[in-house]
Amino acid sequence: MISSKFPSTIFYGGDYNPEQWPESVWPEDVRLMKEAGVNLVSVGIFSWARIQPDEHTFDFGWLDRVFDLLWANGISVCLATCTASPPAWMWRKYPNILPEDASGIPYNQGARQHYSPSSSNYRRLAAVFVRKLAERYGKHPALVTWHINNEYACHMNECHNAESTLEFRAWLKRKYGTLEKLNEAWGAAFWSQLYHQWDEVLTPRRAPYHCNPTQQLDFKRFTSDEFLECYLIEHRILREISPAIPITTNFIGFFKPLDYHRWAQEMDYVSWDNYPDPLLGHGAEAYGAVGHDLKRSQKKTMPFVLMEQAPAAVNWRPLNPTKNPGVMRLQSLQAVARGADGVMFFQWRASKAGAEKYHSAMIPHAGVETRTFKEISQLGAELKKLGAVAGTLVKPTVAITFDWDAWWAVELESKVARIDYVAWTQEIHRWFYERNIAVDFVHPEEKLDGYSLVVAPALYLLTKKNADNVTAYVxxxxxxxATYCSAIVDENEHVVLGGYPAWLREALGLWIEEWAVMPETQKNVLKFAGGETCDAKHWCDVIHLEGAKALATFESDFFAGRAAVTENAFGKGAAFYLGTKPDAVGLTRVLEAAVARAKVSPVLKTPANVEVTVREGGGKRFLFVLNHGEAAVEIALGGIAGVELFSGIRATGTLKLAALGAAVVSVE
Incomplete structure (x- = not known):
């Protein structure tokens, strides 16, 4: 469970912004929250200017009344620290808080996130504000969790101003100690980039051609660390004043600017914002599934919280269709099925002004006599029936490696071909998702021996230590x-010489001489040992076997007849290698071989678009079955039996689900 104040309960609610409305509306808000089954609201996310109109004045009176009103009606508070959007007086008094882009052009106030994460004035003023907030509400009985800032780096994700430059140099000094070591790590002998004074070192700004790749990689690491330090400044204050209250901040899905693997270590539980595009069709639930799995994996011992989603439409895409009836409910239950102990929305009441006034809300502009509010109330009633699920976990036996360093490095300029690291990772995840095989995401430094199968897509950057960890696992x-473009460079983005994939060569039983990349209009053909063929695109490795056996070979080009897919017995385990990007048929053959070797099986076999997961813990086990399809289905439960929690009816033998239907079985 996320909080001891919520035993056996699923959080349900959304962002509540009472400062946008007359105080006369607040009692009606609370009455409708109770009607909808809301038990938690996020308050104060963008309230800094309302609370602090100038540097020395604080007005908490209105927020006191909000807290007391919510608590009197049995609704708890997730209190945000308000620091995502500094008030206008701050930039006027301290203009150096404003960030600059790589061309030296400053961002301005007028939207949100208009601060440099390296700004000493921003950090100082945020710390003062958060301390005041914590001292006032840290012991209020309504408070059950803290929410620091909001969607860090979502809109402004790097800064190149003077203060950031000084902090970057300080970060580099801590990392390397001397300019000699920096020059070595950056390969600065190339293009006459050697540095002889620290004040010669800049952030990677707009330049005539490609910047130094290790400089760029270090700047990404630095930027993530700078935002993290902003978070930690607030975290330390909250922990000091209210040590028993759990702390989070809301992540975005596969979000490149911040190394969420590192961030999650500083959070009591992970929360994130899920906004799948309805235009994706059935890709929308796959988008949600891979996001939920990534966030759950970043804190494997705790359930996560879905902090934001849209009840209907969003407002920020070129085209913003609504969610059809039943879709919001099913996507919310999907979060719980994949490990969430909280289902929240942005926001409670649709704004009548501002940049997000056409973003849907739990109460639409048309009020409560609407489809959206009725669905919100239905979902609230259903989640109350899932209280016993709270605190249980999803426990996969398959893992996919995911590393921000590898992502940053593989997508820097000056590569032989563009690797879309996230798309390739998500394609592999979707294969498992469609077969109801649960998947964790792991960093290659993590303990791996609890998994039967680990898949490493395009793990381009791999340290010696982490390569040894992966090798020991096998x-x-x-x-x-492992797939093509893995284990090519070290942590400094230097090629590890002697044949790719360097430190994985022994485990894989092969080495790669070179690669051949292809345009979209070109393809090769793979021929498997049984004679089956499939298309291969984008990338082909020229592989030399050193103990591995070929499962498939290339049919054309100068490397025709050479291995394309391999398997190597190593120690007590086995290592497969995929040296190209096969079509769906070929990918299935490769993954089926790995799954068979690892003895991995699905929870249940189901028709297409039916999702099945299991949560377990404390002697309890819950089977979730979600029908994302447009037709009713009947699912064979095998030997599974128990009580279906929504209906209270015993489920055994088969389970019938309507289109967009859902069932949760408490397994006997």
Whole structure:
């Protein structure tokens, strides 16, 4: 469970912004929250200017009344620290808080997130504000969790101003110690980039051609760390004043600017914002599934919280269709099915002014006699029936590696071909998702021996230590599937010489001489050992076998007849290698071979678009079955039986679900 104040309960609610409305509306808000089953609201996310009109004045009176009103009606508070959008007086008095882009052009006040994460004035003033907030509300009985800032780096994700430049140099000094070591790490002998004074070092700004890749990589690491330090400044204050209250901040999905693997270590539980595009069709639930799995994996011992989603439409895409009836409910239940103990929305009441006034809300502009509010109320009633699920976990036996360093590095300029690291990762995840095989995401430094199968897509940057960890996993009995463009460079983005994939060469039983990349209009053909063929695109490795056996070979080009897919017995385990990007048929053959070797099986076999997961813990086990399809289905439960929690009826043998239907079985 996320908070001891919420035993056996699923959080339900959304962002509540009472400062946008007359105080006369607040009692009606609370009455409708109770009607809808809301038990938690996020308050104060963008309230800094309302609370602090100048540097020395604080007005908490209105927020006191909001807290007391919510608590009197049995609704708890997730209190945000308000620091995502500094008030206008701050930039006027301290203009150096404003960030600059890589061309030296400053951002201005007028939207949100208009601050440099390296700004000493921003950090100082945020710390003062958060301390005042914590001292006032840290012991209020309504408070059950803290929410620091909001969607860090969502809109302004790097800064190149003078203060950021000084902090970047200080960060580099801490990392390297001397300019000699920096020059070595950056390969600065190339293009006469050697540095002889620290004040010669800049952030990677607009330049005539490609900037130094290690400089760029270090700047991404630095920027993530700078935002993290902003978070930690607030975190330390909250922990000091209210040590028992859990702390989070809301992540975005596959969000490149911030290394969420590192961030999650500083959070009591992970929360995130899920906004799938309805135009994706059935891709929308796949988008949600991979996002939920990524966030759940970043804190594997705790349930996560879906902090934001849209009840209907958003307002920020070129085209913003609504969610059809039943879709919001099913997407919300999907979050719980994949490990969430909270289902929240942006926001409670649709704004009548401002940049997000056409973003849907739990109460639409048309009021409560609407489809949206009726669905919100239905979902609230259903989530109350899932209280016993709270605190249980999803426990996969398959893992996919995901590393921000590898992502940043593989997508820097000056590569032989563009690798879309996230798209390739998500394609592999979707294969498992469509077969009801649960998946965790892991960093290659993590303990891996709890997994039967680990898949490493395009793990381009891999340190020696992490390569040794992966190798030890295979030697100890694990099954690995690595793909092309893995283990090419070290942590400094230097190529590890002697044949790719460098430090994974022994485990994979092969080495790669070179690669051939292809335009979209070109393809190769793979021929499997049984004679089956499939298309291969984008990338082909020229592989030399050193103990591995070929499962498939290329049919054309100068490397025709050479291995394209391999398997190597290593220690007690096995390592597969995929040296190209096959079509769906070929990818299925490769993944089926790895799954068979690892003895992995689905929870249940179901028709297309039916999602099945299991949550378990404390002697309890819950089977979730979600029908994302447009037709009713009947699911064979095998030996599974128990009580279906929504209906209270015993489920055994088969389970019938209507289109967009859902069932949760408390397994006997």
């Amino acid at each position: 030697r100890g009995g694990g099954t690995l599937l």
